[in-house]
Amino acid sequence: MSTVANGQLKTTVYRIAFLLGSVCLIYYGKSLLIPLVIAALLSLMLHPLQEWLRRKGWRKGWSIAACLLSLILFFGGIAAVVSTQAVKFVQDWPEIQQNINKQVTALEDKVGQLPGFTPGEGSSAGAGNSFPLSINTVRSTLGNTLSIAGNFLLMLVYVVLLLAEKNRLYQFVLRRASDASRSKAQTAINDSRDVAINYLKGRLILIGVLSICYAIGFTVSGIKYGLLLAVLAAILSVIPYLGNIIGGGIALVIVFANGGGTTQMLGIIITMSLVQPLESYVLTPMIFKEQVDINPLSTIISVVGFGLLWGAIGAVVAIPLVAILRVVGEKIEPLQDFAYLLGTK
Numbered sequence: 001m002s003t004v005a006n007g008q009l010k011t012t013v014y015r016i017a018f019l020l021g022s023v024c025l026i027y028y029g030k031s032l033l034i035p036l037v038i039a040a041l042l043s044l045m046l047h048p049l050q051e052w053l054r055r056k057g058w059r060k061g062w063s064i065a066a067c068l069l070s071l072i073l074f075f076g077g078i079a080a081v082v083s084t085q086a087v088k089f090v091q092d093w094p095e096i097q098q099n100i101n102k103q104v105t106a107l108e109d110k111v112g113q114l115p116g117f118t119p120g121e122g123s124s125a126g127a128g129n130s131f132p133l134s135i136n137t138v139r140s141t142l143g144n145t146l147s148i149a150g151n152f153l154l155m156l157v158y159v160v161l162l163l164a165e166k167n168r169l170y171q172f173v174l175r176r177a178s179d180a181s182r183s184k185a186q187t188a189i190n191d192s193r194d195v196a197i198n199y200l201k202g203r204l205i206l207i208g209v210l211s212i213c214y215a216i217g218f219t220v221s222g223i224k225y226g227l228l229l230a231v232l233a234a235i236l237s238v239i240p241y242l243g244n245i246i247g248g249g250i251a252l253v254i255v256f257a258n259g260g261g262t263t264q265m266l267g268i269i270i271t272m273s274l275v276q277p278l279e280s281y282v283l284t285p286m287i288f289k290e291q292v293d294i295n296p297l298s299t300i301i302s303v304v305g306f307g308l309l310w311g312a313i314g315a316v317v318a319i320p321l322v323a324i325l326r327v328v329g330e331k332i333e334p335l336q337d338f339a340y341l342l343g344t345k
Contacts, residue, residue, distance in 0.1 A: 027309045034313055035151050039158030041320055042071060043166065044196040050163055064163045068156065082231055099258055188331040192324045199320050202287040203238060209283060210234035213275045218251070221267025224258055233272075237279065239307075239315045240299050244279075248272040294322055298342045 026033065046067040053063040162169075170189060177185035211234040218226030233247030251268045294302075302322040306314030322342060329339030 023309070030310050034310055035155040036158055037317055037321070038313070039155045039162055041196060041200060041317065042155070043159050043162040044193055045200045046071065046159070046163065047166070047193065048197065060164070064160055067163060068160055071156070071159065078231075082228055084227075184331045188328050191327045191331075195323050195327050196320050199323060206279070206283055206287055207234045207237065210237055210275065210279060213278070214271060217267065217271030217275070221264050221271065223251075223255055223264050223267060225254065229254060239312075240303055240319065242303070242315075244272060244276055293343050293345065294319065294326060295342065295344045298322065 049070065050063045050067050053066055054060070058066070173189060174182055174185055211231050214230035214233050215227050218230050223229065229247075229251045233244065233251060236243040236247035236250075239246070248268060251272075252265055255264050255268060299319065299322075302318040303315050306318035306321070308314070310317075326339045326342040329335035329342070
């Protein structure tokens with residue numbers, strides 16, 4: 001084997017090893033990386049507010065405190081809107097259980113009337129059973145709640161530290177770059193920041209508009225917990241292609257469990273069918289324009305890939321992360337072909 005071929009083989013092996021090592025690091029380090037990545041995206045979104053406050057003469061600490069307060073108020077507002085109907089949903093859970101039993105029994109009776117179908121012994125009796133809440137379920141729910149609360153607090157700490165040390169991180173990247181590539185590194189940082197900020201702002205605007213559209217449709221259809229379902233479906237839209245399907249499916253299940261009839265289910269289907277083209281062909285192009293510039297194939301692969309590694313959070317953060325990687329790749333010559341593969345131009 002020639003020296004050139006041997007060198008190419010080693011380079012290929014090193015690249016494969018680096019790729020596999022990165023995937024392992026992303027997966028096994030998710031406890032550290034997930035809150036850190038979310039905090040980094042949120043700090044980028046808060047960057048313009050902090051800079052505006054600094055130009056107004058606010059001290060660094062006060063500007064960071066104001067950004068943190070605005071972030072807490074934002075999440076608190078969402079929680080307040082959702083919790084009002086979520087509490088009512090929990091209070092109505094015994095009635096919902098009875099409705100589920102009635103719906104399942106009626107469905108079994110209809111299926112049992114089909115030619116050649118022999119219902120299983122004791123199936124109807126089993127349908128009348130309630131869904132007991134075991135001590136293990138309570139412990140699991142409490143543990144998950146505490147874990148989410150802990151990660152949220154850790155994320156807020158990361159946001160504060162990233163806002164406080166963003167200039168140091170910026171200078172670190174520039175110092176690591178060579179003199180010839182320093183201007184490109186600076187441009188890549190600025191472009192990455194702009195892409196993340198514009199995407200996150202656009203996504204929040206889109207969630208707000210979709211929440212209003214879904215709420216109107218669900219309310220007109222007379223759906224109970226319409227506001228809760230509307231906000232949930234709008235938030236799930238952050239998952240490209242799959243989010244709206246999941247949100248509509250959850251709405252249908254909850255309406256079915258609550259004893260809703262065919263009219264309400266048709267209302268959900270019609271609302272989702274009307275809003276989906278509006279989102280795809282009007283709202284998304286108008287709000288995002290060419291800010292993300294990722295082709296559909298790269299989008300779905302990145303969403304599914306990060307979803308497998310990080311779960312639902314991975315599917316949510318996949319698009320801004322890949323968009324940042326594309327922008328950075330355009331400025332680094334060995335990665336420009338990969339940036340072209342991810343983009344649309």
